[in-house]
Amino acid sequence: MLNTIAKANANKLYFGSATDNSELSDTAYVAILKNNAEFGQITPANSMKWDATEPSNGVFSFTNGDQIASFAKANGQLLRGHNLAWYQQLPSWVNSVPTAQVGSVLTTHVTTVVKHYAGQVYAWDVVNGMSIYNPHDGSWRSFVFFNALGQNYVSMALTAARAADPAAKLYINDYNIETAGAKATAMLNLVKALQAAKVPIDGIGMESHLIVGEVPAASAFISNFEQFTALGIEVAVTELDIRMTLPATPALLAQQKTDYQNVVAACKAVAKCVGVTIWDYTDKYSWVPSTFSGQGEACPWDANLVRKPAYDGIAAGF
Numbered sequence: 001m002l003n004t005i006a007k008a009n010a011n012k013l014y015f016g017s018a019t020d021n022s023e024l025s026d027t028a029y030v031a032i033l034k035n036n037a038e039f040g041q042i043t044p045a046n047s048m049k050w051d052a053t054e055p056s057n058g059v060f061s062f063t064n065g066d067q068i069a070s071f072a073k074a075n076g077q078l079l080r081g082h083n084l085a086w087y088q089q090l091p092s093w094v095n096s097v098p099t100a101q102v103g104s105v106l107t108t109h110v111t112t113v114v115k116h117y118a119g120q121v122y123a124w125d126v127v128n129g130m131s132i133y134n135p136h137d138g139s140w141r142s143f144v145f146f147n148a149l150g151q152n153y154v155s156m157a158l159t160a161a162r163a164a165d166p167a168a169k170l171y172i173n174d175y176n177i178e179t180a181g182a183k184a185t186a187m188l189n190l191v192k193a194l195q196a197a198k199v200p201i202d203g204i205g206m207e208s209h210l211i212v213g214e215v216p217a218a219s220a221f222i223s224n225f226e227q228f229t230a231l232g233i234e235v236a237v238t239e240l241d242i243r244m245t246l247p248a249t250p251a252l253l254a255q256q257k258t259d260y261q262n263v264v265a266a267c268k269a270v271a272k273c274v275g276v277t278i279w280d281y282t283d284k285y286s287w288v289p290s291t292f293s294g295q296g297e298a299c300p301w302d303a304n305l306v307r308k309p310a311y312d313g314i315a316a317g318f
């Protein structure tokens with residue numbers, strides 16, 4: 001079972017999965033998710049995001065997030081908090097906040113949500129995917145927080161999160177930083193700048209939404225992950241899925257197995273890569289088909305909750 005296999009490595013804390021509230025009424029799905037020999041960690045795919053937790057200014061709603069947190073606790077699973085500052089799933093009211101008030105809106109949100117879950121969360125994705133950098137070139141994204149506060153919004157969010165829960169690991173989580181490139185370099189430079197300014201930063205989340213047949217050898221991930229861990233921070237693979245153009249074939253499923261194995265083996269090889277989370281464990285609930293037209297079958301369990309070759313690839317990778 002994957003979490004058991006992961007934790008047999010001295011420095012791995014978990015193998016985990018994303019999940020969502022609507023999925024928790026599916027008893028067959030839950031039977032697998034709650035088995036902490038398989039999943040030692042869960043991440044709410046949606047219910048701790050801004051649109052869920054603060055749908056209007058100053059009005060907080062924790063019901064769905066609490067359901068995921070309680071599930072983790074009941075099943076002896078670590079919880080990753082996801083996420084606090086993101087340019088997506090941001091309710092429209094945030095875009096209408098007068099510029100002079102954006103800073104207090106951001107810090108109030110971070111403080112309130114992190115305090116609510118203090119003691120329950122292993123790590124928070126404080127700033128999330130593409131909110132800092134555009135995917136390919138490392139330039140800063142223009143959106144409400146950056147426009148009002150400049151690059152300082154990252155420090156403000158991290159500082160508020162640390163104050164609200166000193167025990168939670170604070171991450172920046174992003175994609176297209178899994179292997180070397182302009183965006184990974186920009187992220188490395190940001191971490192160095194934050195550290196120089198004594199802003200708290202504990203880890204970088206490597207989202208890892210990857211494509212079958214385009215996943216490089218483990219060495220490409222390892223050398224990049226080590227650039228980050230050399231700065232004294234941890235890394236985690238936070239949202240792994242490896243999609244293919246449908247229909248699936250035996251050859252694609254075999255390639256997918258190899259691809260999963262390479263990513264997991266990279267995390268295994270890097271002492272400060274603490275764990276791997278898949279972005280839901282089954283094709284039944286994957287975000288991929290509705291987001292990437294014509295693509296799917298990205299998860300290690302199929303839509304009938306049957307293990308695919310990718311499952312064995314993960315086990316072999318650890």
Ligand code: XIL
Nearest residue numbers: 045046082128129173207209239287
């Ligand atoms: C996705 C969820 O899985 C979907 O249910 C939702 O409709 C959109 O967001 N990167 C992230 C995640 O950091 O929050 C995204 O999750 C997937 C991409």
